Structure formats: C-alpha cells, structure tokens
C-alpha cells in the first residue's frame with residue numbers, strides 16, 4: 102500500500118477542479134485509492150430517505166466527496182501551499198516544507 106504524504110488533520114489547499122483555491126482540514130485518508138476527504142471541499146448533495154426508527158428526517162444532506170491526493174497540496178504554516186520533502190530527525194522520518202525547511206507536524210492521533 103503506498104504511503105501518502107498527506108495525513109489526517111493536515112491543512113491542505115485544493116489545486117485542481119472546481120474547488121481550486123479552497124483550503125480545509127483532511128478528515129479522512131483513503132490509501133487504497135490515494136484519495137482524501139477534505140472538510141468543505143467537493144460538497145455533494147445527497148438525498149436522504151426519512152427513517153423514523155433512526156430519527157432521520159428526509160431531505161438533502163451535504164457531504165464531502167473524496168478527491169485525489171494529486172489535487173491537493175499541503176499548506177505550510179509559514180509559506181502556504183507547498184511541496185513536501187522528507188528528512189530524518191534522529192531515526193525518525195519527518196515531513197518538511199520544501200521552501201522553508203520547516204518540519205510539518207503529524208497531527209494524526
């Protein structure tokens with residue numbers, strides 16, 4: 102399984118598609134298809150059928166749809182959207198901003 106540079110809770114900017122320029126937090130990473138779910142990005146409307154047993158009202162729900170990781174860039178706290186490099190801190194591999202060399206924390210919990 103390929104490991105992705107983007108991780109859950111990262112801040113990313115969309116660089117392609119109709120949501121280009123939008124920023125959001127990564128809600129979910131789907132390594133199998135190299136896709137990510139980004140908060141408030143690629144919102145799709147979904148019809149929801151009422152289900153009184155689960156107390157769900159019918160209507161239209163809005164939901165994020167996954168987008169490919171190649172369509173997003175990680176946002177560096179210093180310089181904005183950036184490419185990611187890697188370096189070793191001791192024996193730990195960390196992600197760094199290619200522009201300013203800042204370590205980009207892994208906020209995944």
Ligand SMILES: [Zn+2]
Nearest residue numbers: 177180198201
């Ligand atoms: Zn930077």
